[in-house]
Amino acid sequence: AQSVTQLGSHVSVSEGALVLLRCNYSSSVPPYLFWYVQYPNQGLQLLLKYTSAATLVKGINGFEAEFKKSETSFHLTKPSAHMSDAAEYFCAVIGNNNDMRFGAGTRLTVKP
Amino acid sequence: GAGVSQTPSNKVTEKGKYVELRCDPISGHTALYWYRQSLGQGPEFLIYFQGTGAADDSGLPNDRFFAVRPEGSVSTLKIQRTERGDSAVYLCASSLVGSRVNNEQFFGPGTRLTVL
Numbered sequence: 001a002q003s004v005t006q007l008g009s010h011v012s013v014s015e016g017a018l019v020l021l022r023c024n025y026s027s028s029v030p031p032y033l034f035w036y037v038q039y040p041n042q043g044l045q046l047l048l049k050y051t052s053a054a055t056l057v058k059g060i061n062g063f064e065a066e067f068k069k070s071e072t073s074f075h076l077t078k079p080s081a082h083m084s085d086a087a088e089y090f091c092a093v094i095g096n097n098n099d100m101r102f103g104a105g106t107r108l109t110v111k112p
Numbered sequence: 113g114a115g116v117s118q119t120p121s122n123k124v125t126e127k128g129k130y131v132e133l134r135c136d137p138i139s140g141h142t143a144l145y146w147y148r149q150s151l152g153q154g155p156e157f158l159i160y161f162q163g164t165g166a167a168d169d170s171g172l173p174n175d176r177f178f179a180v181r182p183e184g185s186v187s188t189l190k191i192q193r194t195e196r197g198d199s200a201v202y203l204c205a206s207s208l209v210g211s212r213v214n215n216e217q218f219f220g221p222g223t224r225l226t227v228l
C-alpha cells in the first residue's frame with residue numbers, strides 16, 4: 001500500500017530563509033508523488049508532481065522537490081521564503097486505486 | 113467554469129438530519145473523487161468515480177454515506193443520519209482520466225459541514 005509521512009506539523013522560517021518541508025513515502029510500486037498547497041479557506045492547489053521522469057521537479061512559486069529513492073523521500077524546498085508562502089502544505093502519493101493519499105500536512109509560517 | 117465547484121460552501125445541520133453535498137467537476141473530466149478533511153489532518157479518500165460508476169468506494173466510512181454521479185458529470189455526496197463526528201470539510205476533485213500515471217487532480221474549495 002502507498003502512504004506518505006510528513007515530518008513536522010509546523011515549520012517556521014524568516015522571510016528570505018530557506019524553506020524545507022519533509023516528506024517520506026512508502027510504496028510497493030514506483031510512486032507518483034505530489035505536493036499541494038492550501039491557503040486558508042481555499043482548495044488544494046498543485047505545486048508540483050513527480051511521475052518518474054526527472055528526479056528534480058520544479059513547480060510553481062519557486063518551489064522544487066527532489067525524489068530520492070534511496071531515502072524514500074520527496075522533500076519540498078524553496079531557496080528564499082516569502083510572506084505569501086504561509087500556508088498548509090500536503091505531500092501525497094497515488095494509491096493502487098487512483099486515490100490520492102495525503103500526509104497530515106505541514107503548516108508553514110513566515111516571519112517578517 | 114474553469115475549475116471544480118462545490119455547493120454549498122458551508123452547511124450547518126443538526127444531528128440525525130440528512131445532507132447532500134454537490135460537486136461540479138471540470139468539464140470533460142471523466143474521473144471524480146471525494147475526500148474528507150478533518151481539522152488538522154490531511155484529506156482522506158472516500159470514493160472515486162470513473163464516468164458514472166463508482167470505481168472504488170472503499171473509503172466511505174459506513175453505510176450512512178453514499179454518492180452518485182448519474183450522468184458522469186455532477187456528483188452528489190449524501191449523508192444520512194448525520195453525527196457530530198461527520199463534521200469536516202468535504203473536498204471534491206476531478207481529473208481528465210482515472211489512471212495512476214500523470215493523474216493530476218484538481219480540487220474544489222470544499223464544503224464545510226458542521227453537525228450540531
